[in-house]
Structure formats: structure tokens, C-alpha cells
Amino acid sequence: MSTGLRDRCAIVGVGHTAYTRGTxxxxxxxxxxxxxxxxxxAGLSPDDVDGVMPNELxxxxxxxxxxxxxxxxxxxxxxxxxxxxSFVSAMQSACLAVAxxxxxxxxxxxxxxxxSAQRVSKTSEGAIPPMPVMRQxxxxxxxxxxxxxxxxxAQAARRHMHEYGTRSEHFGHxxxxxxxxxSRNPNAVxxxxxxxxxxxxxxxxxxxxxxxxxxxxxxxxxxxxVITSAERARDLRKPPVLVSGIAEGHGDPPxxxxxxxxxxxxxxxxxxxxxxxxxxxIGPGDVDCAQLYDGFTWVALCSLEDLGFCxxxxxxxxxxxxxIELGGELPINTAGGLLSEAHxxxxxxxVEAVRQLRREVESERQVTDCEVSLxxxxxxxxxxAVAILRRR
Amino acid sequence: xxxxxxxxxxxxxxxxxxxxxxCARGELVIQRCDACLRLRHYPQPLxxxxxxxxxxxxxxxxxxxxxxxxxxxxxxxxxxAGAVPYVVATVELEEGVRMVADLAGVAxxxxxxxxPVRVFFERVDDEIxxxxxxxxx
Numbered sequence: 001m002s003t004g005l006r007d008r009c010a011i012v013g014v015g016h017t018a019y020t021r022g023t024x025x026x027x028x029x030x031x032x033x034x035x036x037x038x039x040x041x042a043g044l045s046p047d048d049v050d051g052v053m054p055n056e057l058x059x060x061x062x063x064x065x066x067x068x069x070x071x072x073x074x075x076x077x078x079x080x081x082x083x084x085x086s087f088v089s090a091m092q093s094a095c096l097a098v099a100x101x102x103x104x105x106x107x108x109x110x111x112x113x114x115x116s117a118q119r120v121s122k123t124s125e126g127a128i129p130p131m132p133v134m135r136q137x138x139x140x141x142x143x144x145x146x147x148x149x150x151x152x153x154a155q156a157a158r159r160h161m162h163e164y165g166t167r168s169e170h171f172g173h174x175x176x177x178x179x180x181x182x183s184r185n186p187n188a189v190x191x192x193x194x195x196x197x198x199x200x201x202x203x204x205x206x207x208x209x210x211x212x213x214x215x216x217x218x219x220x221x222x223x224x225x226v227i228t229s230a231e232r233a234r235d236l237r238k239p240p241v242l243v244s245g246i247a248e249g250h251g252d253p254p255x256x257x258x259x260x261x262x263x264x265x266x267x268x269x270x271x272x273x274x275x276x277x278x279x280x281x282i283g284p285g286d287v288d289c290a291q292l293y294d295g296f297t298w299v300a301l302c303s304l305e306d307l308g309f310c311x312x313x314x315x316x317x318x319x320x321x322x323x324i325e326l327g328g329e330l331p332i333n334t335a336g337g338l339l340s341e342a343h344x345x346x347x348x349x350x351v352e353a354v355r356q357l358r359r360e361v362e363s364e365r366q367v368t369d370c371e372v373s374l375x376x377x378x379x380x381x382x383x384x385a386v387a388i389l390r391r392r
Numbered sequence: 393x394x395x396x397x398x399x400x401x402x403x404x405x406x407x408x409x410x411x412x413x414x415c416a417r418g419e420l421v422i423q424r425c426d427a428c429l430r431l432r433h434y435p436q437p438l439x440x441x442x443x444x445x446x447x448x449x450x451x452x453x454x455x456x457x458x459x460x461x462x463x464x465x466x467x468x469x470x471x472x473a474g475a476v477p478y479v480v481a482t483v484e485l486e487e488g489v490r491m492v493a494d495l496a497g498v499a500x501x502x503x504x505x506x507x508p509v510r511v512f513f514e515r516v517d518d519e520i521x522x523x524x525x526x527x528x529x
Contacts (some may be wrong), residue, residue, distance in 0.1 A: 120468070136434045139408060142400040143522055144493045145464060145472045146480045154462035155482055162460070162505045208463035208477075208500075258482040258492050259434075263460060 004279050009095040010233035010240035011389065013042025013226035014351040019189050019342030021115045023220040027058050030222035031109045032068050038224035043237030044105065049226075051076035051103030053090040055110035056131070057083065057345050058222070065107070076103040081133060082248070083379030084293055085268060086110070087346045088387050089248040094227040104228060110347035111222030119218050120148055133381065136255045149295065149380055150215055152257045154207035157298040159263040161209060164313035168209055171297035172200035173319040174332075175213045175339055178294065180325055182336025184365040189219050190340040214297040216338035223347035225354075230392075241354045244372075245280030245388035247272040251381045260382065264313075266299065268384025269376055270306035276386040277308075282372065284308040287388075289356055289367045290330060291349035293378035294337045303376055304332075307386070326365055334365050346377045350387070357391045397470040402520060408435040410449045415521045420511050421449035422489055433489040454511035455528070456485040463500040479503050483525050497526035 015037025017030050031054075039045060046069035054060040054077070062077035076097045080086040087110045094106035112118055130138075137146070146152065160166050179195040182188035195213065203213040233240035249271030253259050260267075277283055284307060292307075294300040301315040309330055310318040318324075324332045335341045335352040342348055353373035355361045367373075370391075377385040404412040407423075411433075414421035423435045427444030431452075438445055461481035467473040472494075479495045481503070495503060496512070509525040516522060 121466075138400070139402045139405070140434050141480075141492045142469070143402050144480060144524070145399075145467075145469070145475070145478055146462075146492050146494075147400075147472075148468040151462050151464055151468075151480055155460040155480070158462065159460040159505070205463070205465045208465060210462075253440075256434075256492075258460075259490050 003281065005095045005099055005246055006244055006279050006281065007230055007242045008099045009227055009243045010230045011225055011243065011350070011354050012228050012233045012236045012238060012240055013038040013044060014224070014354045015041050016223035016344065016348065016351055017221045019187055019219050019221040019344065021189060021219055023113060023116050027113050027117065028060055028064055030111060030220065031058065031060050034111065034222040034224040035065065035069065035107055035109050038107070038226050041238060042226045044226060046070055047072055048105045049107045050074060051094065051097050051106030053077065053094060053106060053108045054079050055345055056081050056086055058110060058112045060109070076106065081131065082383040082385070084295055084346050085248065085377035085379040085383040085385045087350065088375055088377035088385035091225070091227065091243065091350070091387055092246045092248055092385065095243055095246055098227060098229050104232065106227045107224060108227065109222060109224040110345040112345065113220045114218040114343050115220045121218060133255060141256065141258065150210055151207040152380065153296045153298060154210045156257050156260070156263050157209050157296070160298065160302060163264055164316065166301070166316040168201065168211070169197060170301060170316035170319055171214050172197045174294065174297040174300050174324070175200050177319070177325045178333045178337040178339040181334050181365060182340035184362060185335045185341060186362070188336040188341040189217055190336060210296060210298070216295050216343045217340070219342040221342050221344050223344045223351050225347065225350050239358055240392050241357045241389050242392055243387060244282070244390045245276035245386070247275035247279065248385040250383050254381050254383065257381060264302070266302050266306050266378060266382045266384055268382050269303050269378060269386065270384070272384045272386040273307045276388050280388040282388065287330065287372050287374045288370045289334055289373050290332045291334070291353045291373065291375045292332050292337070293346050293349065293376045294333060294339050295378065297339065299378050300332065300337070303378065307374065307376070326367065331367055334361070334367060349375050353389050357389060396474055399471040400469065401516060407437055411435055412520060414449060415513055415523050416519060418513050418521070420452050420454045420523055422452050422487065423447050424450040431487055431489050433491065452485055452487045456483045456509055458482070458503060458505055458507045458509060459484040459490060460505060461503055481525065483509055491523065493524045495526060496524055
């Protein structure tokens, strides 16, 4: 059995801007700040960077980084188009580039001005740059009022409730867990806004069955990660975090949730998980904490099933009783996630996983004996990516 | 009262113009592979089952049932601001393919998964009529 990229590469630096609701700065300036922070964390300089993976959702390009960071000799750049799965998918590409000798040090940056510039809740018109993958939605769904992600995911959540008896309260448990974790994270936008299950149930229906508190935040900010070889990582500033398993998967079909052969699973996550576990040589029972892409609560709940933490359809009961909270059997989204820390296109999930493994987070949210952290990315049409990270 | 903002208008492509021509004459047609005879929607150049490149437009019943739905309490496009709460449904046709449309003639709280529905066409202009669905009574 091929172990492929297992432990060949490491995350050696992570960084981010402040997460805010409101900024005077451009998306590019936020990206550059995050990039420099991640490099400083690694003890590296821009002169060391020879690969860069800009994020589609932010609209930045490799040339922006060459110009502004003065990158002397970029050898690898690529941008993936799998929405919220892009950042973790990009980690797979970065590891391939490093393991294949194409690049030595790859910088990944993501995050947008979801509050100040691309605020979906205020208008869908022009809020997000047009994406080729939306062509069929634009022609066959938007004319009927199916215009934004919360409406698409609501139908998947509804079908999950219909087939498995999942309830809105179950989605609420995910939201409440993320909020509790955010209250212990000084970087979290919602750190000072506690939420109870009753608060969740009282929040407005946006696209029934999804409520306002089922939706991720609209925030400004950026985060970055630096990947290099495991060998080189030994000499750098921080304890390296090894990429033990990394994989991506795509939806079936990949262009609309409504046409999913199976609407009640996120097949991109399920497929990526199978590959990532095999590569890492571990299973769900070995994971100490999980950072699950949570554009909507249902996505995290369904991902728990598709990652094998519980059986298909049992995500609802699984999230009850504090199981997914710090101190529980499987803490998820220990920084608060996209629901309560910030929506940084999922890059903040990778930052948190790395800090948990380095024992760098505040003691009140440090997962005890955290050796393995799993991170997912998830796109609008159930694309998925899974990274399994571990301490050396 | 000022005219409401129109709905986003579909822009037919070389692959989908047969579908929209059918709608404009009040007939629901779905792309069918000439080689393996399987239906596919949305329209695309190759059959994903047998990779056949030739296809025809097959008239279908227009009957189906609600596979899933969302009750939209907020509009994210101004055309729907006056319609909230409105129901966007995924309809599975008897012939097996799925379509998306907002439902007419039913209160949101009465919609159920499995509810039988039938197509009707809402005229937009000379070229475009939107295939929508209402419950079968």
C-alpha cells in the first residue's frame, strides 16, 4: 500500500490578521500581512518562498505576491477552484510540489473581506465574483430564487432531517459548541457574545430549516500557512506539524446540490477522508480534535458522519451532550470555526489545528494530549478536502 | 406601485437552447442520449454514462414530486423581495431527472417532501418561459 505523501511535508508557519467586522484595508493588504506573519512564525523570509497558492475566493494572484513580497524566483503557483475546499485542497498541491522537488517552500493565503466588500447577506448581486462553476446555477436555479448558498444547503439539511430525523436543535448544538470555544479565543469575532440553544432556536429563519445562527460569519481577515519538506522543517523556528494525510474529493454531480445523487452526504469530504486516513495509516478513533469546515452548521454535522466519527444519519444524536465540545470525546472547531471565530475561507481552521498541535493556544481551550488534528474544507457543491496533521 | 425588479433571466447556451425553446412553446423536454437513451439535466455536450455526443429533446410528463425544499424567508435578489416567504423546491420528475423551481399555489407550511407537483410555464419574453411547478390537486 502506498503511503504517498505521508509525513513528507510539514506546516512550519501560520499567521493571520485580526478578524474584524469592518476594515479600511484592501484584501491584498490583508493577505500580505498574513503572509508575512506566517513567514515570521516559521523563521523564514520572503526570499525563501518559491511557491505561492493564492485563493480564488479572494481574487489575489501570484503576481501580487511576487511584486509586493519581492519573491526572487517563484517556481510554482496554482489556484484551485473548489470554493471553501480550496485552501485544504491547496495543501495537497503544495505538498506535491514540495515532495516532487518543484518548490521548497510554498505559501498559502486565504480570506476575504466578507463584511466590508463581499457581504452576501446584503445582496447577492456582485457580492462574489462570478465563478465558472456557477454556470448551471445561474441558468437553471437563480431565475427561480435559488440564489445563494444558504438556500442550497437548506435543501440538503431538509433532506437529512427527512431521512434521518435530524432536528434544528441538532444544528443548534454545533452552533453553541463553536460559540463556547470562541468565548475562550481572544481572536474570535464572537468571543463576547454567548449563545444558548434557546438563542439558536429563537434566531430568524433565513432559508428554513436553516436559521441565522446556522450561518457562518461575514468577517474581514486573512490567514496564511507555510509548507516545506519535513526534513527542512527540523531546522526551523517552531516545532513542525507533519502533514500525515492529505486528499481532496469532488461532488457528484459537482455543480449543484439539488442534483446530488445522494443529497444527505458530502461526498467530497467522504472520499477525501477515505484517502487521507489511508495515507496517514490512522482512523477516526485516532483523531484528538477536528476542525470542520462550517459554512453552515449542517455541513459540520454531516461531515462528522462522512468522516466516520459516527454512522451515516447519526450526526444529530452524536453532537448532543457536549461530545463535540472542549472536554468532550471529539472537540470540534476549537477556535470557534467559521460560525464564531471568523470566515477566513477555512484557512483559520488550519491555523488552529497547527496551534493545538504545538500547544500554543490559551490553556482553557487546549485539547489535552493533542497528537492528531483533522481539518476539512468544503465547497458549495460538496467538494471536500481533508488534512490529517500530527506532531512530529 | 413601481414595476418590480425582474427575475434573473436565463441565458440559453448552445447546449440548452432546445430546452428553452421547448419551454417557450409550453412543452417540457429533457435531453436524451441517442446512444444509451438515458435522460440528463442540466443540458451538456456529452452523456456522462456512455460519453455519447448525440442527443435529442425528449418530451416528458411534467409530473414529479418534491424531493427537498427550502422556505426562503429572506430574499437575496430584489426580484424575490415581494415574494417572501417563498418555497424553492427540487422536483424529481417521474422520468427520474431533477429540476429546481419556486412553487406556486401552495402555502409554505403545506409543502412536504413527496408532494406531487406538475409543471406550468411562466412567460418572461418571446424567448423565455420559466418552467415552474404547482401541487397536483
